[in-house]
Amino acid sequence: MSDHSPGIIIRVAVPVPLRHSFDYLLPETAVSQAVLPGTRVLVPFGRNKLVGIVDEIDPATSIDSSKLKRIIRIIDDNPLINKNLIWLCHWASQYYQYPLGEVYAAALPSRFRQDKPVLPICTRVWSLTEAGRQAGGLPKRAVRLAGLLRLLGQAPDGLTGQQIGRQMNDWRPVLRKFAEKGWVEGREGTASLPDKDLQRENPHRLNDAQQNAVSIILEHLDSFAVFLIHGITGSGKTEVYLQTMTRVLGQGRQVLILVPEIGLTPQLLQRFSDRFAVDMTVFHSGLNETERAQSWLRAKTGQARIIIGTRSAVFAALDKPGLVIVDEEHDLSFKQQDGFRYSGRDLAIVRARREGVPVILGSATPSLESMLNAIEGRYRLLELPERAGSASHPQMRLIDLRHQALEEGLSTALLGKIREHIDQQGQVLLFLNRRGYAPTLLCHDCGYVSHCKRCDSHMTLHMASRQLRCHHCGAEHRLDKYCPDCGSADLRPIGQGTERTEEVLNRTFPDSRVARIDRDTTRRKGEMERKLKDAESGKDQILLGTQLLAKGHHFPNVTLVAILDSDQGLFSTDFRGAERMAQLILQVAGRAGRADRPGEVLIQTHHPDHPLLQLATRQDYRLTIDTLLDERKSTGWPPYSHLALLRAEAVTRNKPLAFLQEAEQMARQTMGQSRLMLLGPVPSPMEKRAGRFRAQLLVQSGNRSELHDFLVKWLDQITGLKSSRQVRWSLDIDPQEMY
Numbered sequence: 001m002s003d004h005s006p007g008i009i010i011r012v013a014v015p016v017p018l019r020h021s022f023d024y025l026l027p028e029t030a031v032s033q034a035v036l037p038g039t040r041v042l043v044p045f046g047r048n049k050l051v052g053i054v055d056e057i058d059p060a061t062s063i064d065s066s067k068l069k070r071i072i073r074i075i076d077d078n079p080l081i082n083k084n085l086i087w088l089c090h091w092a093s094q095y096y097q098y099p100l101g102e103v104y105a106a107a108l109p110s111r112f113r114q115d116k117p118v119l120p121i122c123t124r125v126w127s128l129t130e131a132g133r134q135a136g137g138l139p140k141r142a143v144r145l146a147g148l149l150r151l152l153g154q155a156p157d158g159l160t161g162q163q164i165g166r167q168m169n170d171w172r173p174v175l176r177k178f179a180e181k182g183w184v185e186g187r188e189g190t191a192s193l194p195d196k197d198l199q200r201e202n203p204h205r206l207n208d209a210q211q212n213a214v215s216i217i218l219e220h221l222d223s224f225a226v227f228l229i230h231g232i233t234g235s236g237k238t239e240v241y242l243q244t245m246t247r248v249l250g251q252g253r254q255v256l257i258l259v260p261e262i263g264l265t266p267q268l269l270q271r272f273s274d275r276f277a278v279d280m281t282v283f284h285s286g287l288n289e290t291e292r293a294q295s296w297l298r299a300k301t302g303q304a305r306i307i308i309g310t311r312s313a314v315f316a317a318l319d320k321p322g323l324v325i326v327d328e329e330h331d332l333s334f335k336q337q338d339g340f341r342y343s344g345r346d347l348a349i350v351r352a353r354r355e356g357v358p359v360i361l362g363s364a365t366p367s368l369e370s371m372l373n374a375i376e377g378r379y380r381l382l383e384l385p386e387r388a389g390s391a392s393h394p395q396m397r398l399i400d401l402r403h404q405a406l407e408e409g410l411s412t413a414l415l416g417k418i419r420e421h422i423d424q425q426g427q428v429l430l431f432l433n434r435r436g437y438a439p440t441l442l443c444h445d446c447g448y449v450s451h452c453k454r455c456d457s458h459m460t461l462h463m464a465s466r467q468l469r470c471h472h473c474g475a476e477h478r479l480d481k482y483c484p485d486c487g488s489a490d491l492r493p494i495g496q497g498t499e500r501t502e503e504v505l506n507r508t509f510p511d512s513r514v515a516r517i518d519r520d521t522t523r524r525k526g527e528m529e530r531k532l533k534d535a536e537s538g539k540d541q542i543l544l545g546t547q548l549l550a551k552g553h554h555f556p557n558v559t560l561v562a563i564l565d566s567d568q569g570l571f572s573t574d575f576r577g578a579e580r581m582a583q584l585i586l587q588v589a590g591r592a593g594r595a596d597r598p599g600e601v602l603i604q605t606h607h608p609d610h611p612l613l614q615l616a617t618r619q620d621y622r623l624t625i626d627t628l629l630d631e632r633k634s635t636g637w638p639p640y641s642h643l644a645l646l647r648a649e650a651v652t653r654n655k656p657l658a659f660l661q662e663a664e665q666m667a668r669q670t671m672g673q674s675r676l677m678l679l680g681p682v683p684s685p686m687e688k689r690a691g692r693f694r695a696q697l698l699v700q701s702g703n704r705s706e707l708h709d710f711l712v713k714w715l716d717q718i719t720g721l722k723s724s725r726q727v728r729w730s731l732d733i734d735p736q737e738m739y
């Protein structure tokens with residue numbers, strides 16, 4: 001770009017909740033400095049200074065430039081964000097109707113939102129000194145010291161902190177001790193390795209279905225295409241990713257991989273780093289601000305070749321993208337549920353199209369949206385119907401709970417089965433999607449129930465901490481001995497949570513180790529990885545967990561899987577309830593069975609004749625999909641229509657509804673002839689939450705562009721409403737949850 005004239009106007013996207021950008025003049029000292037879109041600048045905004053992103057140079061405007069303020073400073077010499085990423089942020093801002101400046105803020109590591117220069121990427125590489133190599137005779141209990149000594153001893157060229165971190169939790173204090181002892185030295189360097197050593201270990205010989213999938217994807221490496229790999233757990237999807245990546249990495253290009261949750265995928269990360277000797281960047285919650293910024297820069301400069309992260313990694317800067325992968329594409333966590341409510345999966349597809357590269361969506365239970373796209377030919381469906389190696393499908397059976405004796409939610413039939421599998425050296429995995437001891441506490445004398453004061457919800461009893469906790473707003477208080485209403489001491493826990501089930505299991509199987517894996521037992525950093533490792537090694541005979549355990553993980557020693565309470569999911573009011581339930585059952589079933597012993601899956605229910613359970617237990621996902629799609633078609637829900645949900649909340653009950661009623665009236669005027677449907681306004685399914693009343697209005701349309709044309713006009717009107725300033729409101733495009 002040529003030099004700018006002094007009066008040139010720069011349009012800047014500023015991180016404020018206003019749906020337009022702001023115009024500024026260049027700083028006087030910088031009139032001859034070239035500035036490009038994607039560059040960060042410091043601008044005056046009201047009484048504050050904000051870091052914004054240059055969006056447009058010399059925009060068409062009628063504003064008198066003498067009224068404009070000047071940019072205070074240009075922070076970056078070069079744009080931080082390249083053209084394709086700028087394009088993606090614009091696209092997302094328009095599609096999700098969210099302010100561009102805030103989209104940029106969500107896309108960038110937080111360090112770049114501050115008025116600080118971009119650091120050069122320096123990676124410290126640590127290696128043993130002579131003293132370190134000579135070190136020996138460590139006391140027996142110094143396991144961690146010995147561990148790091150061994151790690152570094154095996155790496156003559158040294159290791160980066162990231163590489164150490166992949167092998168060892170909480171490694172920093174240990175490294176610090178090494179430095180104090182003079183055992184290590186650090187130098188600035190890069191950890192990237194030459195391409196000829198790309199592949200470390202020999203890949204598996206693919207079976208026919210895998211080979212077919214890899215060949216088809218490899219034929220399309222130079223252009224955009226969406227591949228949907230539908231393969232049951234253990235069918236070798238990851239191996240397909242890996243072998244496709246070999247080619248892409250070999251071409252010197254980068255691979256971007258989105259996963260639902262990093263903490264749940266240590267096995268997957270390990271397989272990538274075992275297979276490829278290239279710089280791999282993992283965006284996980286353990287990174288501090290600087291590390292995150294550096295990881296981002298390593299991806300931007302192309303030094304990092306494999307980039308893995310959760311939904312926000314879809315905004316990773318890439319130098320030479322070659323392939324995008326979304327693993328477990330059906331997973332809810334790809335959709336952000338507050339603020340900038342984007343779908344990482346959907347943006348991954350938009351991004352791949354822009355970059356001109358293929359995208360692979362993988363799942364054992366693809367979403368109805370993606371399956372319909374495949375059926376209608378927009379995505380290419382690749383099926384992996386068999387388990388890789390020789391493992392066979394698990395057997396699935398329902399346990400009819402009606403008229404059965406129950407020991408705290410466990411039927412005699414199930415207890416017998418657990419005993420049988422343990423006796424045969426099997427491992428047992430039990431699912432109960434409710435943490436805590438019991439979901440309610442009831443007074444037997446007066447009927448008092450522990451209710452949250454701020455939510456339409458019970459307080460969950462947590463026995464270990466002797467507390468009542470609300471899982472919706474986080475309120476907690478100490479468990480009293482006596483009923484707050486009548487003073488009786490006869491307070492009884494009602495229903496089962498994992499804590500209570502753990503207690504029963506310990507009592508019933510005193511010789512077996514029980515591991516409980518839920519949010520409560522894995523809060524501490526590194527605890528999840530440790531528990532998963534123990535579970536995988538077969539140390540624990542019984543694994544008890546919430547939905548956390550249904551994701552991604554494969555336990556080779558598990559021979560019996562049971563769902564303790566499937567009834568919760570059968571009568572959901574959400575139109576996606578049936579889809580979620582079917583996915584959960586198949587995902588859970590996928591955790592069982594190793595090569596030499598087929599697994600067994602048991603589902604406890606009071607409704608054994610429920611059509612959904614009947615369908616799911618046939619383990620034919622295609623049949624399930626076809627049935628559910630038929631239902632959606634006849635009811636007109638997505639994927640046969642598109643939704644936008646306007647939500648509002650306030651501390652009084654009537655304000656959200658009043659606002660939504662006005663919004664509805666505006667909508668009826670604005671929609672004109674377009675075939676939109678308005679549903680509501682109604683109070684949200686859980687009306688009161690964290691002390692606020694919530695209500696919603698749903699907009700449904702059979703036509704995506706018609707819906708969006710309408711939304712743009714409607715939002716402008718809503719923003720002007722006086723009642724809009726008396727509530728907190730938000731618009732959710734393609735909402736996934738209707739609470």
Ligand code: ADP
Nearest residue numbers: 204205206207233234235236237238239388389
């Ligand atoms: P998924 O990602 O579908 O769950 P994986 O790729 O993890 O499946 O494969 C499941 C298991 O089978 C892994 O232990 C993997 O190493 C192994 N595996 C994958 N493909 C093959 C193959 N072609 N031959 C033998 N074993 C395989």
Ligand code: ZN
Nearest residue numbers: 443446483486
């Ligand atoms: Zn009472």
Ligand code: ZN
Nearest residue numbers: 452455470473
């Ligand atoms: Zn609450």
